[in-house]
Amino acid sequence: MSEKPLIKENNRLREKLNQHNKEVYEDILVYIRLNYTSKNEETEEILNDLLTHIIEAQRNGKKIEEVTGKDYRTYADSIIEELPRRNVWKLAGKIALTYLGILYLFSYLMSLAFNIIDDAPLSVTIDVTAEIFYIVIMSLAGVGFVFLIFHAIQYTLFRNWPAWKEYGLVFIGGAISFLILMIPGFLKNAIDIGPSLEMSLWIPVLLGIILSASGLCLLFKPEKNAGRYRNK
Amino acid sequence: MNRTQILKGLMEACILKIIHDDIVYGYELSEKLQNLGLADVSEGTIYPILLRLQRNNYIYSEKRTSDFGPKRKYYFITEEGKNALKLMTEEWDRILGPIDSILKEDTQHVRKTTDKREQ
Secondary structure (H helix, E strand, O other): OOHHHHHHHHHHHHOOOOHHHHHHHHHHHHHHHOOOOEOHHHHHHHHHHHHHHHHHHHHOOOOOHHHHOOOHHHHHHHHHHHOOEOOHHHHHHHHHHHHHHHHHHHHHHHHHHHHHHHOOOOEEEEEHHHHHHHHHHHHHHHHHHHHHHHHHHHHHOOOOOOHHHHHHHHHHHHHHHHHHHHHHHHHHHHOOOOOEEEEEOHHHHHHHHHHHHHHHHHHHOOOOOOOHHHOO | OOHHHHHHHHHHHHHHHHHHHOOEEHHHHHHHHHHOOOOOOOHHHHHHHHHHHHHOOOEEEEEEEOOOOOEEEEEEEOHHHHHHHHHHHHHHHHHHHHHHHHHHOOOOOOOOHHHHHHO
16 A cells, blocks of 8 residues: 555544544654654554554553553654654755745746736846855755754644644744745845846746646655565 | 563564464554563554564565454564574573573672682
8 A cells, every 4th residue: 555545544544533542643643754754655554553553452441551651752753763764865855846946936926927017028137156056055945944844843742732832833933944044035136246147037937837846746756665565 | 770671672572473473463462462461561662663573574564354343464474584583582592591690699609700819
Protein backbone atom coordinates (compact mmCIF):
# COMPACT_ATOMS: atom_id res chain seq x y z
CA MET A 1 0.00 0.00 0.00
CA SER A 2 1.38 3.40 -0.85
CA GLU A 3 1.27 6.57 1.18
CA LYS A 4 -2.11 8.03 0.16
CA PRO A 5 -4.33 5.00 0.93
CA LEU A 6 -2.48 4.66 4.25
CA ILE A 7 -3.37 8.25 5.17
CA LYS A 8 -6.97 7.66 4.10
CA GLU A 9 -7.17 4.53 6.21
CA ASN A 10 -5.65 6.38 9.15
CA ASN A 11 -8.25 9.16 8.87
CA ARG A 12 -11.02 6.59 8.87
CA LEU A 13 -9.68 4.42 11.71
CA ARG A 14 -8.84 7.41 13.92
CA GLU A 15 -12.54 8.08 14.39
CA LYS A 16 -12.77 4.84 16.40
CA LEU A 17 -10.66 6.33 19.21
CA ASN A 18 -12.24 7.89 22.26
CA GLN A 19 -11.63 11.58 22.84
CA HIS A 20 -8.59 11.32 25.12
CA ASN A 21 -6.91 8.62 23.05
CA LYS A 22 -7.62 10.56 19.88
CA GLU A 23 -6.10 13.76 21.26
CA VAL A 24 -2.92 12.00 22.37
CA TYR A 25 -2.65 9.91 19.21
CA GLU A 26 -3.11 12.94 16.97
CA ASP A 27 -0.33 14.80 18.78
CA ILE A 28 1.96 11.80 18.25
CA LEU A 29 0.87 11.61 14.60
CA VAL A 30 1.56 15.29 13.88
CA TYR A 31 4.86 15.15 15.78
CA ILE A 32 6.09 12.13 13.80
CA ARG A 33 4.78 13.41 10.46
CA LEU A 34 6.53 16.75 10.90
CA ASN A 35 9.83 14.98 11.23
CA TYR A 36 11.16 15.70 7.78
CA THR A 37 14.17 13.38 8.10
CA SER A 38 12.04 10.21 7.90
CA LYS A 39 10.62 8.61 4.78
CA ASN A 40 6.94 9.31 4.20
CA GLU A 41 5.64 5.87 3.45
CA GLU A 42 7.36 4.11 6.31
CA THR A 43 6.16 6.92 8.59
CA GLU A 44 2.54 6.41 7.54
CA GLU A 45 2.87 2.68 7.92
CA ILE A 46 4.14 2.76 11.50
CA LEU A 47 1.47 5.37 12.35
CA ASN A 48 -1.20 2.94 11.16
CA ASP A 49 0.40 0.02 13.03
CA LEU A 50 0.34 2.07 16.20
CA LEU A 51 -3.23 3.24 15.57
CA THR A 52 -4.62 -0.26 15.06
CA HIS A 53 -2.80 -1.32 18.24
CA ILE A 54 -4.34 1.53 20.25
CA ILE A 55 -7.82 0.74 18.88
CA GLU A 56 -7.48 -2.88 19.95
CA ALA A 57 -6.12 -1.83 23.35
CA GLN A 58 -9.05 0.58 23.76
CA ARG A 59 -11.46 -2.21 22.91
CA ASN A 60 -9.89 -4.25 25.71
CA GLY A 61 -10.42 -1.41 28.18
CA LYS A 62 -6.85 -0.12 28.20
CA LYS A 63 -5.70 3.49 28.18
CA ILE A 64 -3.37 4.86 25.51
CA GLU A 65 -0.75 5.37 28.24
CA GLU A 66 -0.44 1.60 28.55
CA VAL A 67 0.66 1.57 24.94
CA THR A 68 2.85 4.65 24.66
CA GLY A 69 3.89 5.22 28.26
CA LYS A 70 3.13 8.55 29.95
CA ASP A 71 5.92 10.44 28.20
CA TYR A 72 4.40 10.70 24.72
CA ARG A 73 7.22 12.82 23.30
CA THR A 74 9.92 10.32 24.33
CA TYR A 75 7.84 7.54 22.81
CA ALA A 76 7.39 9.44 19.54
CA ASP A 77 11.13 10.19 19.48
CA SER A 78 11.92 6.49 19.94
CA ILE A 79 9.89 5.73 16.80
CA ILE A 80 11.45 8.56 14.78
CA GLU A 81 14.90 7.31 15.76
CA GLU A 82 14.24 3.95 14.09
CA LEU A 83 12.46 5.18 10.94
CA PRO A 84 14.48 4.91 7.72
CA ARG A 85 16.04 8.23 6.81
CA ARG A 86 15.13 10.14 3.70
CA ASN A 87 17.50 12.31 1.69
CA VAL A 88 16.99 15.68 3.42
CA TRP A 89 19.00 17.56 0.76
CA LYS A 90 16.68 16.29 -1.93
CA LEU A 91 13.68 17.42 0.09
CA ALA A 92 15.33 20.81 0.70
CA GLY A 93 15.88 21.15 -3.06
CA LYS A 94 12.23 20.44 -3.79
CA ILE A 95 11.10 22.95 -1.15
CA ALA A 96 13.52 25.58 -2.50
CA LEU A 97 12.21 25.03 -6.05
CA THR A 98 8.58 25.38 -4.98
CA TYR A 99 9.34 28.37 -2.78
CA LEU A 100 11.27 30.23 -5.50
CA GLY A 101 8.53 29.45 -8.00
CA ILE A 102 5.81 30.87 -5.76
CA LEU A 103 7.99 33.88 -4.94
CA TYR A 104 8.62 34.68 -8.62
CA LEU A 105 5.04 34.04 -9.60
CA PHE A 106 3.56 36.37 -7.03
CA SER A 107 6.11 39.18 -7.06
CA TYR A 108 6.16 39.48 -10.86
CA LEU A 109 2.42 38.88 -11.19
CA MET A 110 1.97 41.89 -8.89
CA SER A 111 4.36 44.00 -11.03
CA LEU A 112 2.49 42.84 -14.10
CA ALA A 113 -0.85 43.84 -12.60
CA PHE A 114 0.42 47.26 -11.49
CA ASN A 115 2.02 47.93 -14.87
CA ILE A 116 -1.22 47.03 -16.61
CA ILE A 117 -3.17 49.36 -14.30
CA ASP A 118 -0.61 52.15 -14.78
CA ASP A 119 -0.51 51.52 -18.52
CA ALA A 120 3.27 51.14 -18.18
CA PRO A 121 5.37 48.91 -20.51
CA LEU A 122 5.20 45.24 -19.53
CA SER A 123 8.94 44.75 -19.22
CA VAL A 124 11.43 44.39 -16.38
CA THR A 125 15.17 44.97 -16.06
CA ILE A 126 16.89 42.17 -14.16
CA ASP A 127 20.34 42.68 -12.69
CA VAL A 128 22.00 39.28 -13.19
CA THR A 129 24.44 39.45 -10.22
CA ALA A 130 21.78 40.63 -7.80
CA GLU A 131 19.32 38.04 -9.11
CA ILE A 132 21.75 35.14 -8.56
CA PHE A 133 22.51 36.42 -5.07
CA TYR A 134 18.77 36.73 -4.43
CA ILE A 135 18.01 33.18 -5.67
CA VAL A 136 20.69 31.62 -3.44
CA ILE A 137 19.70 33.57 -0.32
CA MET A 138 15.99 33.04 -0.85
CA SER A 139 16.37 29.29 -1.46
CA LEU A 140 18.29 28.87 1.78
CA ALA A 141 15.94 31.14 3.71
CA GLY A 142 12.84 29.47 2.24
CA VAL A 143 13.99 25.99 3.26
CA GLY A 144 15.00 27.29 6.70
CA PHE A 145 11.58 28.95 7.03
CA VAL A 146 9.68 25.72 6.28
CA PHE A 147 11.82 23.60 8.62
CA LEU A 148 11.52 26.25 11.34
CA ILE A 149 7.72 26.17 11.12
CA PHE A 150 7.83 22.35 11.41
CA HIS A 151 9.97 22.61 14.54
CA ALA A 152 7.75 25.34 15.99
CA ILE A 153 4.65 23.12 15.60
CA GLN A 154 6.53 20.13 17.07
CA TYR A 155 7.48 22.31 20.03
CA THR A 156 3.84 23.12 20.79
CA LEU A 157 2.74 19.46 20.89
CA PHE A 158 2.21 17.39 24.08
CA ARG A 159 2.09 20.55 26.17
CA ASN A 160 -1.66 20.81 26.67
CA TRP A 161 -1.49 24.41 25.60
CA PRO A 162 -4.71 26.21 24.72
CA ALA A 163 -5.21 26.60 20.97
CA TRP A 164 -4.47 30.37 20.98
CA LYS A 165 -1.05 29.72 22.50
CA GLU A 166 -0.20 26.97 19.98
CA TYR A 167 -1.30 28.93 16.93
CA GLY A 168 0.10 32.14 18.43
CA LEU A 169 3.63 30.74 18.67
CA VAL A 170 3.51 29.35 15.15
CA PHE A 171 2.06 32.64 13.87
CA ILE A 172 4.73 34.76 15.58
CA GLY A 173 7.49 32.46 14.30
CA GLY A 174 6.04 32.63 10.81
CA ALA A 175 5.59 36.42 10.87
CA ILE A 176 9.16 37.08 12.08
CA SER A 177 10.61 34.70 9.49
CA PHE A 178 8.52 36.33 6.79
CA LEU A 179 9.78 39.80 7.71
CA ILE A 180 13.38 38.52 7.67
CA LEU A 181 12.69 37.02 4.25
CA MET A 182 11.73 40.46 2.93
CA ILE A 183 15.28 41.79 3.55
CA PRO A 184 16.95 40.05 0.56
CA GLY A 185 14.24 41.56 -1.66
CA PHE A 186 15.25 45.09 -0.62
CA LEU A 187 18.96 44.27 -0.85
CA LYS A 188 18.45 42.98 -4.38
CA ASN A 189 17.26 46.38 -5.51
CA ALA A 190 20.26 48.05 -3.83
CA ILE A 191 22.89 45.99 -5.67
CA ASP A 192 23.77 47.50 -9.01
CA ILE A 193 26.81 45.74 -10.41
CA GLY A 194 27.43 43.53 -13.42
CA PRO A 195 25.29 43.02 -16.50
CA SER A 196 21.55 43.51 -16.62
CA LEU A 197 18.86 42.12 -18.90
CA GLU A 198 15.61 43.62 -20.05
CA MET A 199 12.78 41.20 -20.68
CA SER A 200 9.03 40.91 -20.82
CA LEU A 201 7.35 40.63 -17.40
CA TRP A 202 5.63 37.48 -18.63
CA ILE A 203 8.95 35.59 -18.64
CA PRO A 204 9.53 35.62 -14.84
CA VAL A 205 5.81 34.94 -14.30
CA LEU A 206 6.02 31.91 -16.60
CA LEU A 207 9.25 30.83 -14.90
CA GLY A 208 7.43 31.08 -11.56
CA ILE A 209 4.62 28.84 -12.82
CA ILE A 210 7.08 26.25 -14.15
CA LEU A 211 9.22 26.25 -10.99
CA SER A 212 6.34 26.04 -8.53
CA ALA A 213 4.48 23.41 -10.57
CA SER A 214 7.54 21.17 -10.93
CA GLY A 215 8.47 21.72 -7.26
CA LEU A 216 4.97 20.72 -6.11
CA CYS A 217 4.94 17.75 -8.48
CA LEU A 218 8.25 16.49 -7.07
CA LEU A 219 7.14 17.10 -3.47
CA PHE A 220 3.95 15.11 -3.81
CA LYS A 221 5.19 12.38 -6.12
CA PRO A 222 5.47 9.07 -4.24
CA GLU A 223 9.07 8.15 -3.50
CA LYS A 224 10.84 5.32 -5.27
CA ASN A 225 11.70 2.32 -3.11
CA ALA A 226 8.73 3.15 -0.91
CA GLY A 227 7.42 0.18 1.03
CA ARG A 228 10.58 -1.81 0.43
CA TYR A 229 10.00 -3.73 3.65
CA ARG A 230 7.24 -5.75 2.09
CA ASN A 231 9.08 -6.66 -1.09
CA LYS A 232 10.46 -9.84 0.31
CA MET B 1 18.06 2.07 36.64
CA ASN B 2 14.57 0.67 36.14
CA ARG B 3 13.47 -2.52 34.51
CA THR B 4 12.65 -0.93 31.16
CA GLN B 5 16.17 0.45 30.86
CA ILE B 6 17.77 -2.90 31.67
CA LEU B 7 15.46 -4.62 29.22
CA LYS B 8 16.00 -2.21 26.34
CA GLY B 9 18.75 -4.15 24.62
CA LEU B 10 17.31 -7.53 25.46
CA MET B 11 13.87 -6.75 24.06
CA GLU B 12 15.23 -7.10 20.54
CA ALA B 13 16.18 -10.71 21.21
CA CYS B 14 12.91 -11.43 23.04
CA ILE B 15 10.78 -10.07 20.17
CA LEU B 16 12.84 -11.93 17.59
CA LYS B 17 12.38 -15.15 19.55
CA ILE B 18 8.59 -14.74 19.77
CA ILE B 19 8.39 -14.04 16.02
CA HIS B 20 10.60 -17.08 15.44
CA ASP B 21 8.28 -19.32 17.45
CA ASP B 22 4.89 -18.10 16.25
CA ILE B 23 3.11 -16.02 13.62
CA VAL B 24 1.95 -12.87 15.39
CA TYR B 25 0.77 -9.34 14.68
CA GLY B 26 1.73 -6.32 16.77
CA TYR B 27 -0.97 -6.55 19.42
CA GLU B 28 -0.52 -10.29 19.92
CA LEU B 29 3.23 -9.81 20.20
CA SER B 30 2.87 -7.27 23.00
CA GLU B 31 0.28 -9.51 24.71
CA LYS B 32 2.70 -12.42 24.62
CA LEU B 33 5.44 -10.29 26.16
CA GLN B 34 3.07 -9.21 28.92
CA ASN B 35 1.89 -12.74 29.59
CA LEU B 36 5.50 -13.87 29.75
CA GLY B 37 6.01 -11.55 32.70
CA LEU B 38 7.00 -8.24 31.11
CA ALA B 39 3.78 -6.58 32.21
CA ASP B 40 5.33 -3.24 33.14
CA VAL B 41 6.88 -2.62 29.74
CA SER B 42 4.68 -0.26 27.69
CA GLU B 43 3.02 -2.18 24.86
CA GLY B 44 4.13 0.30 22.23
CA THR B 45 7.81 -0.35 22.96
CA ILE B 46 7.65 -3.10 20.36
CA TYR B 47 7.16 -0.72 17.41
CA PRO B 48 10.55 1.04 17.40
CA ILE B 49 12.15 -2.40 17.87
CA LEU B 50 10.11 -3.92 15.05
CA LEU B 51 11.30 -1.07 12.82
CA ARG B 52 14.92 -1.79 13.77
CA LEU B 53 14.52 -5.53 13.17
CA GLN B 54 13.00 -4.82 9.74
CA ARG B 55 15.79 -2.41 8.86
CA ASN B 56 18.34 -5.10 9.70
CA ASN B 57 16.42 -7.59 7.55
CA TYR B 58 15.84 -9.85 10.54
CA ILE B 59 12.08 -9.84 10.03
CA TYR B 60 9.53 -8.94 7.37
CA SER B 61 5.84 -8.25 7.49
CA GLU B 62 2.82 -9.25 5.46
CA LYS B 63 -0.79 -8.15 5.64
CA ARG B 64 -3.07 -11.12 6.03
CA THR B 65 -6.72 -11.57 6.77
CA SER B 66 -7.29 -12.90 10.24
CA ASP B 67 -9.98 -15.38 11.28
CA PHE B 68 -11.95 -12.50 12.74
CA GLY B 69 -11.69 -8.78 12.15
CA PRO B 70 -9.77 -6.79 9.58
CA LYS B 71 -6.48 -7.46 7.75
CA ARG B 72 -3.55 -7.53 10.12
CA LYS B 73 0.15 -7.09 9.67
CA TYR B 74 1.93 -10.29 10.64
CA TYR B 75 5.65 -10.58 11.23
CA PHE B 76 7.97 -13.35 10.03
CA ILE B 77 11.61 -14.08 10.75
CA THR B 78 14.15 -14.20 7.90
CA GLU B 79 17.20 -16.47 7.59
CA GLU B 80 19.34 -13.52 8.68
CA GLY B 81 17.05 -13.09 11.64
CA LYS B 82 17.45 -16.74 12.61
CA ASN B 83 21.24 -16.38 12.54
CA ALA B 84 21.05 -13.17 14.56
CA LEU B 85 18.80 -14.85 17.12
CA LYS B 86 21.27 -17.70 17.42
CA LEU B 87 24.11 -15.26 18.05
CA MET B 88 22.04 -13.28 20.55
CA THR B 89 21.16 -16.47 22.44
CA GLU B 90 24.81 -17.54 22.56
CA GLU B 91 25.80 -14.08 23.77
CA TRP B 92 23.11 -14.25 26.45
CA ASP B 93 24.38 -17.66 27.61
CA ARG B 94 27.88 -16.22 27.91
CA ILE B 95 26.93 -13.21 30.02
CA LEU B 96 24.09 -14.71 32.06
CA GLY B 97 26.34 -16.72 34.41
CA PRO B 98 28.92 -14.00 35.18
CA ILE B 99 26.34 -11.24 35.67
CA ASP B 100 24.20 -13.46 37.86
CA SER B 101 27.12 -14.26 40.14
CA ILE B 102 28.36 -10.64 40.23
CA LEU B 103 24.96 -9.38 41.32
CA LYS B 104 24.12 -12.16 43.76
CA GLU B 105 27.43 -13.26 45.27
CA ASP B 106 29.92 -11.43 47.43
CA THR B 107 32.63 -10.25 45.04
CA GLN B 108 35.12 -9.31 47.76
CA HIS B 109 36.90 -12.67 47.62
CA VAL B 110 37.56 -12.37 43.88
CA ARG B 111 41.27 -11.91 43.17
CA LYS B 112 42.75 -8.72 41.70
CA THR B 113 46.25 -8.30 40.27
CA THR B 114 47.25 -5.95 43.09
CA ASP B 115 46.62 -8.74 45.64
CA LYS B 116 49.78 -10.54 44.53
CA ARG B 117 51.94 -7.41 44.75
CA GLU B 118 50.77 -6.67 48.27
CA GLN B 119 51.78 -10.14 49.48
